[in-house]
Amino acid sequence: MTDFAIELSGICKSFGAVAANRDVEMNVAKGSIHGIIGENGAGKSTLMSILYGYYQADAGTIRVNDVEVRIRNSQEAIRLGIGMVHQHFMLVDTFSVLENIVLGAEGGVLLSRALGAARTHLKQLNQEYGLEVDPDAIVGKLGVGLQQRVEILKALYRGADVLILDEPTAVLTPQEADHLFRILRTLKAQGKTVILITHKLREVMDITDAVTVMRAGQVVGNVRTSDVDRAQLADLMVGRKVNLRVDKPEHEPGAVVLSVKGLNLVDARGVRVLQDVNFQIRAGEIVGLAGVAGNGQSELLEVLAGMSEATSGEISYKDLDLVRRKYREPKAAALRKLGIAHVPEDRSREGLVKAFSLYENVILGYQCDRSIRRGPFYKRRELVARTAQLIAQFDIRPDNPLLRAGLLSGGNQQKVVLAREIHADPDLLLIGQPTRGVDIGAIEFIHRRLVALRDAGKAILLVSVELDEIMSLSDRILVMSCGRISGEVAGKDASAMALGLLMGGGEKH
Amino acid sequence: MKLGQPSTLPRWAQLTILPVLNLVAALLVTGVVTWLIGENPLECLKLLIHGAFGYGEGIGYTLFYTTDFIFTGLAVAAAYHAGLFNIGGEGQAYLGGLGITLTVLAFDKILPFWLLMPLCLMAAMIFGAAWAYIPAWLQARRGSHIVVTTIMFNFISYSVMLYLIGHHLIEAGSQNPTTREFGANSWMPAMQGMAAAIGVHLPNTPLNASFFLALIACGVFYLVVWHTRWGYELRTVGTNGDAARYAGMNVPKVIIVAMCASGALAGLAAVNELLGSTHRMNVDFTNGIGFVGVAVALMGRNHPVGIILSALLFGALTQGGLDLSFAKPLITREMVLLIEGLVILFCGGLENLFEPMLAGLFKRGK
Numbered sequence: 001m002t003d004f005a006i007e008l009s010g011i012c013k014s015f016g017a018v019a020a021n022r023d024v025e026m027n028v029a030k031g032s033i034h035g036i037i038g039e040n041g042a043g044k045s046t047l048m049s050i051l052y053g054y055y056q057a058d059a060g061t062i063r064v065n066d067v068e069v070r071i072r073n074s075q076e077a078i079r080l081g082i083g084m085v086h087q088h089f090m091l092v093d094t095f096s097v098l099e100n101i102v103l104g105a106e107g108g109v110l111l112s113r114a115l116g117a118a119r120t121h122l123k124q125l126n127q128e129y130g131l132e133v134d135p136d137a138i139v140g141k142l143g144v145g146l147q148q149r150v151e152i153l154k155a156l157y158r159g160a161d162v163l164i165l166d167e168p169t170a171v172l173t174p175q176e177a178d179h180l181f182r183i184l185r186t187l188k189a190q191g192k193t194v195i196l197i198t199h200k201l202r203e204v205m206d207i208t209d210a211v212t213v214m215r216a217g218q219v220v221g222n223v224r225t226s227d228v229d230r231a232q233l234a235d236l237m238v239g240r241k242v243n244l245r246v247d248k249p250e251h252e253p254g255a256v257v258l259s260v261k262g263l264n265l266v267d268a269r270g271v272r273v274l275q276d277v278n279f280q281i282r283a284g285e286i287v288g289l290a291g292v293a294g295n296g297q298s299e300l301l302e303v304l305a306g307m308s309e310a311t312s313g314e315i316s317y318k319d320l321d322l323v324r325r326k327y328r329e330p331k332a333a334a335l336r337k338l339g340i341a342h343v344p345e346d347r348s349r350e351g352l353v354k355a356f357s358l359y360e361n362v363i364l365g366y367q368c369d370r371s372i373r374r375g376p377f378y379k380r381r382e383l384v385a386r387t388a389q390l391i392a393q394f395d396i397r398p399d400n401p402l403l404r405a406g407l408l409s410g411g412n413q414q415k416v417v418l419a420r421e422i423h424a425d426p427d428l429l430l431i432g433q434p435t436r437g438v439d440i441g442a443i444e445f446i447h448r449r450l451v452a453l454r455d456a457g458k459a460i461l462l463v464s465v466e467l468d469e470i471m472s473l474s475d476r477i478l479v480m481s482c483g484r485i486s487g488e489v490a491g492k493d494a495s496a497m498a499l500g501l502l503m504g505g506g507e508k509h
Numbered sequence: 510m511k512l513g514q515p516s517t518l519p520r521w522a523q524l525t526i527l528p529v530l531n532l533v534a535a536l537l538v539t540g541v542v543t544w545l546i547g548e549n550p551l552e553c554l555k556l557l558i559h560g561a562f563g564y565g566e567g568i569g570y571t572l573f574y575t576t577d578f579i580f581t582g583l584a585v586a587a588a589y590h591a592g593l594f595n596i597g598g599e600g601q602a603y604l605g606g607l608g609i610t611l612t613v614l615a616f617d618k619i620l621p622f623w624l625l626m627p628l629c630l631m632a633a634m635i636f637g638a639a640w641a642y643i644p645a646w647l648q649a650r651r652g653s654h655i656v657v658t659t660i661m662f663n664f665i666s667y668s669v670m671l672y673l674i675g676h677h678l679i680e681a682g683s684q685n686p687t688t689r690e691f692g693a694n695s696w697m698p699a700m701q702g703m704a705a706a707i708g709v710h711l712p713n714t715p716l717n718a719s720f721f722l723a724l725i726a727c728g729v730f731y732l733v734v735w736h737t738r739w740g741y742e743l744r745t746v747g748t749n750g751d752a753a754r755y756a757g758m759n760v761p762k763v764i765i766v767a768m769c770a771s772g773a774l775a776g777l778a779a780v781n782e783l784l785g786s787t788h789r790m791n792v793d794f795t796n797g798i799g800f801v802g803v804a805v806a807l808m809g810r811n812h813p814v815g816i817i818l819s820a821l822l823f824g825a826l827t828q829g830g831l832d833l834s835f836a837k838p839l840i841t842r843e844m845v846l847l848i849e850g851l852v853i854l855f856c857g858g859l860e861n862l863f864e865p866m867l868a869g870l871f872k873r874g875k
Contacts, residue, residue: 307754333757342755350755355748360741365756367741377736 005193011060020046035204038214039439053077083155084164093140144175254283255461261314288474296483306331307341341421345432351417354406359387391418411442535855536652545653557643561825579723581802583776586811592747597659598775599799600693601637605776610635610790617692623761638769645768694790697785698782717785726815766872807857
């Protein structure tokens with residue numbers, strides 16, 4: 001008799017020629033929080049999809065509570081007490097929380113009985129695990145954090161003893177993530193088993209009891225969290241020494257490139273998203289914009305990139321008044337021509353067209369450039385050659401300019417966007433969440449490129465919710481809170497504590 | 510294989526084996542229906558193929574219908590690449606016909622062929638584009654759904670044309686709802702005549718120079734959509750509107766221009782019908798070509814080469830089907846429509862029906 005909730009042994013799974021999982025061994029102790037970490041494409045999600053019945057393993061055995069089982073679909077997984085919270089929620093936006101939870105477990109023609117029973121049960125679950133979800137709220141109107149809790153409730157309602165969470169914090173603010181972790185600890189205290197898929201080392205260190213580290217489809221380590229530190233985990237994940245700090249030479253900033261005065265933005269709902277924002281960026285410096293997600297950073301970035309208009313205020317770039325200037329084409333295109341490049345926060349939604357090949361993505365935003373056309377036609381061969389060159393410079397994999405962008409991993413997609421914007425040789429680079437969803441090896445690379453760009457005398461505005469990133473890259477750090485700049489700290493003096501205080505400035509916590 | 514997952518089939522198999530399987534499935538179901546009403550399916554198939562490709566006249570008619578379908582298919586594809594589903598090709602072709610009619614009636618007594626023909630082509634495109642412009646504007650600036658507006662505009666165009674032909678354009682003293690015959694200086698040169706000029710004898714069919722116009726349109730379509738800045742913006746707007754906004758594209762403008770191009774292409778189908786064949790405007794000359802264009806574009810995967818092939822298929826079905834219905838009293842015009850419908854169902858709606866099976870075979874083969 002063992003104390004394992006889940007035992008996987010010898011799991012193999014291939015897609016065509018690609019082996020996504022090879023001889024995977026993993027045991028998850030009952031009543032523990034078990035982390036699975038690895039870079040993008042290491043095979044974490046495939047493994048969990050096998051456990052949840054989406055895929056069938058080519059070989060290997062699964063034991064649940066010491067009984068060997070075959071899981072052919074998700075219904076069988078649910079029957080075995082396995083629940084899953086996906087990265088992209090499977091909820092009906094227009095239904096209430098209660099209706100969503102009953103969905104798929106209606107049990108009868110008339111809904112009212114199921115709903116009544118569910119309401120009682122839900123209340124009990126809500127109390128037991130401190131989930132604080134209103135059963136009558138409409139799901140579409142809830143924030144991301146609450147929607148995730150609805151997903152957790154859904155799994156618990158179906159009697160899950162083992163809960164799999166796939167990258168649960170990717171969409172959460174730090175506060176929401178903290179709340180999620182409190183919930184997970186409560187679940188553990190109540191005897192549930194939690195499996196957490198992530199590639200954030202900090203989360204693993206904070207909350208898990210044991211970790212399985214995956215690399216290229218194989219398990220490279222099954223360790224107790226208390227026996228390792230972050231650096232060791234990172235080395236295991238990447239398979240080589242990783243430098244988590246950025247080496248950054250001292251650098252004297254030059255002339256003011258961008259100057260923002262009294263910027264205000266009122267959105268369609270009448271909320272003041274930006275309030276009296278003032279700052280400057282000089283040539284040859286990286287200015288970090290820190291803050292909890294949703295405090296106006298995204299909107300500021302969009303205004304500066306010309307994708308939306310501020311309500312009032314002044315923006316001057318070099319000697320140009322960007323607000324009063326007359327534009328004969330969409331502003332985003334005009335600003336690009338002036339030398340303002342923009343790496344958007346959401347690269348897969350905005351920064352790339354996934355259905356296009358890489359060489360077509362390399363001109364996105366620069367499609368009007370005459371030098372890449374002969375008459376009305378694009379110089380395809382030149383574009384492919386240029387793309388091949390960028391692929392080599394930025395170590396983008398796989399190295400095929402004709403490949404569709406959607407087939408690349410998140411980190412490589414980000415490199416494509418970054419390569420395109422850096423190739424344009426901008427004087428000002430606006431960059432949002434440069435390493436969101438990017439694996440450690442690529443983060444290191446992207447950080448080095450940004451510092452190199454700074455040393456070449458370019459001005460960079462870096463928006464990120466990762467404090468570590470902001471602190472290691474920025475020469476100056478601005479902190480945003482509730483649409484205001486709540487403070488400024490020199491990069492070398494910054495501490496997480498000081499920034500945290502400013503981030504909370506004016507907010508109740 | 511779950512829904513929405515990318516296909517694991519190699520691309521060449523997707524473009525060859527899959528459409529053939531779909532076509533065979535459609536023909537099998539048709540065969541069963543034919544057998545049920547008491548006809549011999551194999552004999553009917555033979556008659557249909559013979560009717561479409563078996564003799565000179567049949568081939569001529571097949572290519573004549575193909576010309577219509579290439580234009581309307583390209584029209585649907587042009588809008589599709591901008592993410593718009595234009596099912597108003599019917600009305601746009603109809604209005605294109607109005608443009609031609611007005612031009613011819615006004616100028617065929619004054620202008621020579623070489624001036625009148627370009628004028629007619631322009632008029633067909635401008636009227637078709639103008640008719641598409643209104644739903645496009647509503648979509649781009651007011652968010653009215655293009656599917657709803659274009660289909661409504663088909664009905665409006667019917668009524669408008671009925672009124673115009675019945676009350677204003679009708680030949681004086683005639684009982685038929687048609688205009689007077691166009692002057693011969695406005696006729697698109699017939700294929701028979703052109704072939705005779707170089708000493709080749711062809712049977713008398715409505716096939717005319719519009720066929721070459723359609724092939725040229727395919728070439729231009731390919732170059733514009735895949736090799737120019739405008740095509741790039743078109744496809745970006747169609748696949749990822751957020752990226753288009755990020756890239757500084759004028760999304761409403763792209764939508765409007767795409768729909769106008771689509772309407773202009775649909776308008777050209779009227780050239781084939783009015784200037785190439787009937788030489789007069791009559792009620793209902795479009796006869797469903799706009800809707801077949803949707804199927805043609807769908808089956809041709811919105812690529813000119815695919816569109817030529819699927820237009821040829823539907824051209825053959827139309828011509829062969831007509832021959833078949835003459836030869837077999839049990840096979841009515843409706844039966845031919847059923848065949849077309851089944852082809853559309855299997856090749857459009859159920860295009861991935863055999864995909865998992867085929868993917869399995871491919872996997873085992875390796």
